[in-house]
Amino acid sequence: MLSYIVRRLLHAIVIIVLVSFSVFILVRALPGDPIDMLVTQNVMVTLTPEQVEQVRHEKGLDRPVLVQYADWLSKVVQGDFGLSIIHSYDIGKELASRVTVSLLLGLTAFVISLLVGPLLGVISAIRRGKFIDNLVAVLANIGITAPQFWVGILFIFLFGLKLKWLPSYGYTLPWDNFGMSVRQSIMPVVVIALGPIASTARQMRSSVLETLGEDYIRTAWAKGLNEKKVILRHVIKNSLMPVITLQGTMLRLIVGSAVVVETVFVIPGMGKLMVDSMLANDYPVVQAVTLVMTLIVVFSSLIVDLLYGWIDPRIQYE
Numbered sequence: 001m002l003s004y005i006v007r008r009l010l011h012a013i014v015i016i017v018l019v020s021f022s023v024f025i026l027v028r029a030l031p032g033d034p035i036d037m038l039v040t041q042n043v044m045v046t047l048t049p050e051q052v053e054q055v056r057h058e059k060g061l062d063r064p065v066l067v068q069y070a071d072w073l074s075k076v077v078q079g080d081f082g083l084s085i086i087h088s089y090d091i092g093k094e095l096a097s098r099v100t101v102s103l104l105l106g107l108t109a110f111v112i113s114l115l116v117g118p119l120l121g122v123i124s125a126i127r128r129g130k131f132i133d134n135l136v137a138v139l140a141n142i143g144i145t146a147p148q149f150w151v152g153i154l155f156i157f158l159f160g161l162k163l164k165w166l167p168s169y170g171y172t173l174p175w176d177n178f179g180m181s182v183r184q185s186i187m188p189v190v191v192i193a194l195g196p197i198a199s200t201a202r203q204m205r206s207s208v209l210e211t212l213g214e215d216y217i218r219t220a221w222a223k224g225l226n227e228k229k230v231i232l233r234h235v236i237k238n239s240l241m242p243v244i245t246l247q248g249t250m251l252r253l254i255v256g257s258a259v260v261v262e263t264v265f266v267i268p269g270m271g272k273l274m275v276d277s278m279l280a281n282d283y284p285v286v287q288a289v290t291l292v293m294t295l296i297v298v299f300s301s302l303i304v305d306l307l308y309g310w311i312d313p314r315i316q317y318e
Helices: 002-029 034-041 049-058 065-077 091-126 131-145 148-162 178-212 215-222 227-264 270-279 283-311
Strands: none
Touching: 002 065, 002 283, 034 049, 065 283, 091 131, 091 178, 091 227, 091 270, 091 283, 131 178, 148 178, 148 227, 178 227, 215 227, 227 270, 227 283, 270 283
16 A cells, blocks of 8 residues: 555656646746736836836746756745746735635535435435436436536526526635625535535436446345345445545636636635736736646545555555
8 A cells, every 4th residue: 555655646646747837837938928918917117128128037037947947846846936026915825715715615515415416326226217216317417517616697587697606706714704705605615515416316216226236236125135125234334436536626626616616606716816827927827727737636546546545445556
């Protein structure tokens, strides 16, 4: 197990470096120049071309790209994400506040999908062909195919503007105002969790149906065990492996959903910061956000892999 974890950590480091380097190159290929945007923000001052180049030099953007990347990576390893080109704030401090918001929303959505999805899948499989099975299938197809931005806008129109039940935008931390935080979280969390719940329910249904056809399940029925004992003791645990595998993908989807959902609901999280920084060509901020998201995805995948051994003792980490 220890050697497996070490190998996976080494692979994770390689992936993180490759992703960070790719993003470092790609953001510089986008149309626009952050220095031009920085200069045009201050309409009261007109800079000469020489002064503009001086600003570019001060920001370190006139050096070769590989030199810039090496310098950036060496600072990041030391915990220094640098300063925003456009707004000059400390990126590390800004990320610390933004990541808290994104993690609260993302983890809440993940826990909900982890509880509701398998439950719906089990119920659907046990009542195969019945009304509840057909209802879950319809809802799951809607949840998988409906675009998140469309669902978010629909929720805002219905629950925010028409019924006025919930706030349409913004986010308050739970320790600042718990009631308002819950009300502001309901719509974005549901939008984020909708796809994972649907995918998990479908996967769990298929897995349970396959397990129900196994010989040891028929033996359990033949021994006279009631339905509750067969489902809880034998079917569910042996059906979880594909679902656990899927949760690694669901975590990645939830992290990616932050960009869309936080933009739609104007939530000050990492996703919103990413969009705003890309529109402003604020290279260091985009790089830092991408790096943090990559770390979350890579290490969550490692945790999911390690859970395999707990779910299925037959797995050996060699």
